[in-house]
Amino acid sequence: xxxxxxxxxxxxxxxxxxxxxxxxxxxxxxxxxxxxxxxxxxxxxxxxxxxxxxxxxxxxxxxxxxxxxxxxxxxxxxxxxxxxxxxxxxxxxxxxxxxxxxxxxxxxxxxxxxxxxxxxxxxxxxxxxxxxxxxxxxxxxxxxxxxxxxxxxxxxxxxxxxxxxxxxxxxxxxxxxxxxxxxxxxxxxxxxxxxxxxxxxxxxxxxxxxxxxxxxxxxxxxxxxxxxxxxxxxxxxxxxxxxxxxxxxxxxxxxxxxxxxxxxxxxxxxxxxxxxxxxxxxxxxxxxxxxxxxxxxxxxxxxxxxxxxxxxxxxxxxxxxxxxxxxxxxxxxxxxxxx
Amino acid sequence: xxxxxxxxxxxxxxxxxxxxxxxxxxxxxxxxxxxxxxxxxxxxxxxxxxxxxxxxxxxxxxxxxxxxxxxxxxxxxxxxxxxxxxxxxxxxxxxxxxxxxxxxxxxxxxxxxxxxxxxxxxxxxxxxxxxxxxxxxxxxxxxxxxxxxxxxxxxxxxxxxxxxxxxxxxxxxxxxxxxxxxxxxxxxxxxxxxxxxxxxxxxxxxxxxxxxxxxxxxxxxxxxxxxxxxxxxxxxxxxxxxxxxxxxxxxxxxxxxxxxxxxxxxxxxxxxxxxxxxxxxxxxxxxxxxxxxxxxxxxxxxxxxxxxxxxxxxxxxxxxxxxxxxxxxxxxxxxxxxx
DNA sequence: GTTAGCACTCTTGATCTCCGAGTGCTAATT
DNA sequence: AATTAGCACTCGGAGATCAAGAGTGCTAAC
Numbered sequence: 001x002x003x004x005x006x007x008x009x010x011x012x013x014x015x016x017x018x019x020x021x022x023x024x025x026x027x028x029x030x031x032x033x034x035x036x037x038x039x040x041x042x043x044x045x046x047x048x049x050x051x052x053x054x055x056x057x058x059x060x061x062x063x064x065x066x067x068x069x070x071x072x073x074x075x076x077x078x079x080x081x082x083x084x085x086x087x088x089x090x091x092x093x094x095x096x097x098x099x100x101x102x103x104x105x106x107x108x109x110x111x112x113x114x115x116x117x118x119x120x121x122x123x124x125x126x127x128x129x130x131x132x133x134x135x136x137x138x139x140x141x142x143x144x145x146x147x148x149x150x151x152x153x154x155x156x157x158x159x160x161x162x163x164x165x166x167x168x169x170x171x172x173x174x175x176x177x178x179x180x181x182x183x184x185x186x187x188x189x190x191x192x193x194x195x196x197x198x199x200x201x202x203x204x205x206x207x208x209x210x211x212x213x214x215x216x217x218x219x220x221x222x223x224x225x226x227x228x229x230x231x232x233x234x235x236x237x238x239x240x241x242x243x244x245x246x247x248x249x250x251x252x253x254x255x256x257x258x259x260x261x262x263x264x265x266x267x268x269x270x271x272x273x274x275x276x277x278x279x280x281x282x283x284x285x286x287x288x289x290x291x292x293x294x295x296x297x298x299x300x301x302x303x304x305x306x307x308x309x310x311x312x313x314x315x316x317x318x319x320x321x322x323x324x325x326x327x328x329x330x331x332x333x334x335x336x337x338x339x
Numbered sequence: 340x341x342x343x344x345x346x347x348x349x350x351x352x353x354x355x356x357x358x359x360x361x362x363x364x365x366x367x368x369x370x371x372x373x374x375x376x377x378x379x380x381x382x383x384x385x386x387x388x389x390x391x392x393x394x395x396x397x398x399x400x401x402x403x404x405x406x407x408x409x410x411x412x413x414x415x416x417x418x419x420x421x422x423x424x425x426x427x428x429x430x431x432x433x434x435x436x437x438x439x440x441x442x443x444x445x446x447x448x449x450x451x452x453x454x455x456x457x458x459x460x461x462x463x464x465x466x467x468x469x470x471x472x473x474x475x476x477x478x479x480x481x482x483x484x485x486x487x488x489x490x491x492x493x494x495x496x497x498x499x500x501x502x503x504x505x506x507x508x509x510x511x512x513x514x515x516x517x518x519x520x521x522x523x524x525x526x527x528x529x530x531x532x533x534x535x536x537x538x539x540x541x542x543x544x545x546x547x548x549x550x551x552x553x554x555x556x557x558x559x560x561x562x563x564x565x566x567x568x569x570x571x572x573x574x575x576x577x578x579x580x581x582x583x584x585x586x587x588x589x590x591x592x593x594x595x596x597x598x599x600x601x602x603x604x605x606x607x608x609x610x611x612x613x614x615x616x617x618x619x620x621x622x623x624x625x626x627x628x629x630x631x632x633x634x635x636x637x638x639x640x641x642x643x644x645x646x647x648x649x650x651x652x653x654x655x656x657x658x659x660x661x662x663x664x665x666x667x668x669x670x671x672x673x674x675x676x677x678x
Numbered sequence: 679g680t681t682a683g684c685a686c687t688c689t690t691g692a693t694c695t696c697c698g699a700g701t702g703c704t705a706a707t708t
Numbered sequence: 709a710a711t712t713a714g715c716a717c718t719c720g721g722a723g724a725t726c727a728a729g730a731g732t733g734c735t736a737a738c
Contacts, residue, residue: 025700038712043701061700061718102487102501140475140491148441148495152479156487156501162441237594240587248579248587255576364731377681382732400687400731 002052007078008035009045010054014066014074018315021243023063068280068314071292075277075318082319084327091117092327096335102156103127106335107232110308110328115235118321120312121258125268126230127305127336132157133189139178141171153190229265233258244290244313257287258311268307271295275322280314292316296325298332305336341391346417347374348384349393353405353413357654360582362402407619407653410631414616414657421658423666430456431666435674441495442466445674446571449647449667454574457660459651460597464607465569466637466644466675471496472526478517480510492529494675568604572597583629583652596626597650607646610634614661619653631655635664637671644675 002010012032016024026039026046035042046064049055054070057063066074095109107124114122132153141147145167151159165171181197188196236258239245245254258264267285278293294316295309308329310321341349351371355363365378365385374381385403388394393409396402405413434448446463453461471492480486484506490498504510520536527535575597578584584593597603606624617632633655634648647668649660 023700027700039700040702040712040714041710044711047702057701059719061702062720063700105501135481136479138477142474142491142493142495146495148491148497150489150491150497152481152487152489154481156481156485158487158489158497158499160497162444162495237591237598240591240594246587248585248590251587252576252579255579259576362731366731378731379681379683379733380679383680386733396732398688400733401689402731 002049003045005037006045006049009042010049010066010070010074011078013046013055013064014070014078017066018317021313021315023058023065025063028063066315068282071279071314072282075279079319079322082323084320084323088117088324089327092324092331095328096331103336104157104230106332107230107306110332111232111234114308114310114324114328115238117324118310118312118317119235119238119241120310120316120321121236121238122234123264123268123309123311124232125265125307125309126232127155127300128230128269133187134185134193137178137182137185139174147174154187229261231261231265231268233261233264238312242313244315250290253287254291257285268295268309271297271307271309273297273304275325277318290314292318294318294321294325296329298329298336300333300336306332308332341388342384344376345384345388348381349388349405349409349413350417352385352388352394352403353409353417356405357656360652360654362397362404364402367402405654407621410618410653411621414618418658418661421662423659423662427456427663428666431663431670434667435670442675443496443569445671446569446645449671450571450573453647453649453663453667454577456663457649457651457656458574458577458580459649459655459660460575460577461573462603462607462648462650463571464604464646464648465571466494466639467569467608472528473524473532476517476521476524478513486513493526568600570600570604570607572600572603577651581652583654589629592626593630596624607634607648610636610646610648612636612643614664616657629653631657633657633660633664635668637668637675639672639675645671647671 009029012029012035013024016028026042029035029042030037030039046055049070050057050064053067054073055064056067058065091113095113096106103126107126111122111124114124132155135152135154136150138150138152139147140150142162144165146162146164148160148162153159165174185193185196236255239251239254245251263285274297276295278288280292281289283289283291283293288311290313291311292314293309293311295307297304298306298308308325310316310325312321348368351368351374352363355367355371365381368374368381369376369378385394388409389396389403392406393412394403395406397404430452434452435445442465446465450461450463453463471494474491474493477489477491478486479489481501483504485501485503487499487501492498504513524532524535575594578590578593584590602624613636615634617627619631620628622628622630622632627650629652630650631653632648632650634646636643637645637647647664649655649664651660
């Protein structure tokens with residue numbers, strides 16, 4: 001167990017290090033107004049804190065630096081609720097002021113605002129379509145042999161994909177097929193489209209359409225193949241501002257990781273509801289083990305549909321960032337619910 | 340005028356520097372099989388080349404490094420046609436092998452391939468829609484008050500935008516309006532949509548639709564407001580591999596420039612037909628003045644519709660890169676024409 | 679005209695020193 | 709018993725110094 005004094009000292013060390021990125025010495029701590037002990041006393045406490053693994057030295061006679069265990073303790077026990085300034089709140093709220101009626105717009109704007117306000121890299125995993133349903137399906141013929149399939153969801157999301165129509169398929173058949181599908185599939189959740197197609201409709205459809213299989217395969221390809229990774233990333237260059245990434249080789253490995261959107265997407269897809277923080281080696285991805293990742297989820301009708309995340313150095317402004325993520329994720333959920 | 344020997348030496352210096360990024364000394368040059376003079380002779384020639392401004396020293400007793408004037412001369416006069424390896428050609432050709440029928444897919448794939456093959460940053464300015472025409476216009480109602488407007492072009496490009504329907508507008512009117520517009524505007528070039536709407540159709544439309552103005556304004560907003568910046572950028576992290584960007588502060592200014600997509604878009608939009616090279620300070624954008632930018636254009640039916648560019652250090656592999664850009668832009672033009 | 683030779687210049691890396699910030703420990707103080 | 713002052717010690721960082729090496733410019737010889 002940590003004494004109150006140790007708690008105070010640990011708190012000061014971490015707060016200070018978050019600001020300056022410099023090791024903190026006993027003298028500097030004793031000068032803090034909230035601290036009223038001599039450097040010698042503090043040195044004793046620091047030795048204990050170090051023994052317990054909450055802080056570290058960079059070399060034998062340096063000041064102390066928080067360890068990952070220290071950050072973890074800080075995040076779990078020492079985090080003070082942070083009051084966002086009125087301006088900050090306003091900026092976040094403003095994102096939702098214009099009448100944006102599309103998920104995508106909201107998300108794009110949020111990513112930008114978040115990275116600008118925090119100076120970290122922000123990542124949003126766009127709303128998953130689990131709950132969205134098919135609103136309308138349509139084929140637009142571009143020429144004899146090419147067409148675009150367009151799929152509109154009830155959330156205003158539009159997917160489209162071009163394809164070539166093989167000469168074996170009768171365009172009229174395709175047309176008929178689409179008409180039937182529209183009647184039968186409107187309102188069906190997107191994720192269930194595939195199984196619905198397979199299980200329930202084949203029987204009905206064979207009656208209407210010759211060469212069914214061929215046409216179906218084409219439609220399936222057009223509509224379902226691409227599950228796009230709706231990952232939005234902003235402020236990647238902010239990493240350059242952090243002294244911990246002065247080293248180009250570190251940057252390179254981190255950046256090439258971030259460039260792999262599917263990897264990032266999978267990582268975030270696993271996030272638990274609410275705010276969650278992974279510090280350094282708590283991250284499974286190697287390239288992130290010098291970073292902290294804070295995730296928050298947002299929801300539609302109480303059901304989690306996406307994730308907002310901030311990636312920065314372990315030395316993040318946890319408390320401020322958490323407040324911002326909370327506010328943003330609530331606003332997002334509210335907005336989506338209102339639609 | 341440069342003597343043949345001077346040309347040879349300049350060529351060797353630049354070729355070598357492009358490979359190694361290290362200053363080249365007279366001894367190293369004289370060891371090249373293509374060179375048969377002693378270091379002393381070469382030193383004399385180098386002094387002349389330096390006086391003329393084609394090469395520079397990094398310090399008084401260092402080897403020589405090409406100046407921007409040197410690169411310019413090299414690019415204008417010394418560039419040998421580069422023969423792409425069979426594999427390289429194959430990789431580029433493969434981009435077009437699958438039956439991609441959408442501009443976007445082709446462009447996205449090209450950007451990736453290009454940056455992977457060159458290790459530079461590749462930028463493609465997506466096809467401008469000047470020549471594309473409206474294929475179909477459609478409104479899908481999501482709810483009483485929201486809808487998505489979808490616009491399909493003859494090239495398979497799909498634009499969409501959600502909007503809220505103000506209560507003053509009669510949904511039936513909107514429907515009617517869209518029907519009429521579809522009949523009247525199909526086949527009209529996208530860029531002319533706006534003027535067409537204003538000039539020719541207002542008269543006809545007033546007969547059919549009450550509250551015309553309101554409905555029109557909404558449609559215009561939905562369809563024409565956003566001219567999206569179709570800029571695709573790949574391999575940004577490749578910059579980290581170049582020794583000239585070891586310095587984090589240089590990287591930062593360059594990266595924050597690249598992050599501004601509209602700036603990049605405007606820059607490329609101005610590119611002249613064919614291959615064009617800007618070296619260092621020939622670039623107007625400050626942040627690029629340590630870089631070279633090579634642009635190539637591609638076309639549809641002989642009309643330039645977009646730009647491919649590679650951004651790298653001044654020490655670029657000009658000749659290889661130019662061959663690749665040539666091949667790629669031709670293939671792109673061919674493919675688009677074939678549709 | 680070309681090249682060998684040589685003195686000179688400048689970078690690079692290694693080694694050393696000095697300074698200061700910070701520590702741990704002990705002994706004095708409260 | 710807890711706190712603090714005092715002090716010796718440690719280590720990193722900034723400079724200074726030095727030697728090695730790569731490269732140059734110039735002169736004189738070929």
